[in-house]
Amino acid sequence: MKKPDQVLKGSSIGMLTNQSAYGWKGDYHFRSIQKEYGLKKLFLPEHGLFAELQDQVSGSELHYDLGETQILNLYGDNEDSLFPGEEAFSGLDTFLIDIRDVGARYYTFLTSALYAMQAADQYQKSGKGRIKIVVVDSPNPAGRRIEGSPLQKKFASFVGVEGTLHRHGLSTAGLLEYYKDVFSLDLKFHRIKLYPKKSSSFLWVPPSPNIPAQTTCYVYTGLCLLEGTNLSEGRGTTRPFEIFGAPYIDDLDRGILEKLEEKQKGIFRLRSLKFIPTFHKHFGKVCGGYQILLDKPEKFHSLLFGLHFLKTIREEYPDQFEFLNGPYEFRSDLPAIQLLVGDEFLLGYLDGKRKYSEIKDYLEETERNWKKATRSYR
Structure with missing residues (x-):
């Protein structure tokens, strides 16, 4: 692991970052880098520099004043905007990646970093100069x-990057080096x-x-799957992905609640509630639903819960539950749920073609294989 001065001093730096x-x-690290070493270009991911933009909303850099630093937006109005052209690296010899991942492949920041690294590789191959990649190795907040x-x-x-697991378990630098x-x-x-080696949750940005x-x-790994359905994943509440539901859910039905909790007993519990989203799905409507509370977060398997939750709600409310169609993160040829789940075997479970025990065994094997394949990057 290098010290910042060893790789940044005297460099022409482009930086992918946010708050x-x-x-x-x-x-903010972009300001410190700007003062210490100079910053020629700032690359912005989805959600903007200060996380002020909601999901799937293209950003504008017009309200940022960074002096002579050029701003490049990597999340615009079309799919082409996701991929920086070779010209984005003109005048640079260093690409600094300093951004917090949340540990799940759906989260787009490290996909943006990969696309930029691929563009830097093409820039080199075209003979225009060499680019070194410097990654600030932030810890994985999901462990x-x-x-x-x-x-x-x-x-x-x-x-979803091909071959990557839903919850990868790697640090930022670990996944990008992989x-x-x-x-x-x-x-x-x-x-x-x-x-610092240990980062308190009280310092969370x-x-x-x-x-x-x-x-x-x-x-997040399991509850993000709700984005592919007509269930609210809690956007428009103070606890998105921890609060979820829909107007058609009867939160007082103890039978459904017991079915939802039965697979990982003692590891989590669901608190039934009503909520009204202030924006996004079911805006202004009273929703029945749940808050998930983790008794043993280190043992909780979020993906298994998310899959089981969707299958149970689909069975209990067959006339109201729906998988969504239409464009999702610039792809419109496949439903969002397929892009998120990303595996025919697991999709078969949602369609009633597989048992819970089958997907549990299947995931235990794929997770063992990933752990072996990524051991040197941990």
């Missing part, structure tokens, strides 16, 4: 727990450390508007 990179020298199966190629999209090797990118790769607390990261 989640905060605390080094008591400020080292692994969940899921490799994303199958036909489901690859901005919310991507560098798997995608054969001829880039010099350096890790630097700006964060939301990386995006709907990840308000570190606890959100523990449930």
Whole structure:
């Protein structure tokens, strides 16, 4: 692991970051980098520099004043905006990635980082100059727990890099170095450390508007699947992904509640409630639903819960529950639920073709394989 001065001093730097990179020298890291080393270009991910933009909303850099630093938006109005062109690296010799991941493959920040690394690789191959990659190795707020199966190629999209598990269990630098090797990118790769070894949840800075607390990261892998349905994933509440439901759910039905809790007894509980989203799905409507409370977060398997929850609600409310169609993160040829689940075997469970015990055994095997494959990146 290098010290910042060893790889940044005297460099022409482009930086992918947002407000989640905060605390080094008591400020946002982009400001500290700008003061210490100079910052030629700032690359913005989804949600904007200060996580002020909601999901699937293109950003504008017009309200940021960064002096002579050029701003490049990596989340615009079309799919092409996700991929920086080779010209984005003109005048640079260093690409600094300093952004907080939440541990799940759907979360788009490290996909943006991969796309930028691929563009930097092409820039080098065209003979225009060499780019070194420097990654600030921020800890994984969801911990080292692994969940899921490799994303199958036909489901690859901005919310899923082929071969990556739903919950990868790697640090930011660990996953990006894995991507560098798997995608054969001829880039010099350096890790630097700006964060303390232990980061308190009280110092949490939301990386995006709907990840308000570190606890959100523990449930996100499974509850993000609700984005592919007409269930509210809690956007428009103070606890998105921890509060969820729909107007048609009877939160007082104890039979349904017991079915939802039966698979991981003693690890979590569901608190039934009513809520009214202030925006997004079911805006202004009274929804029945639940808040998920984790008794043993280190043992909670979020993906298994999310799959079981969707299957149960689909069976209990067959006339009201729906999987959504239409564009999702710039793909319109497949439903969002397929892009998110990304695995025919698991999708078969949602369709009633597999048993819970089958997908549990299947995931235990895929998770073991991923742990072996990524051991050197941990």
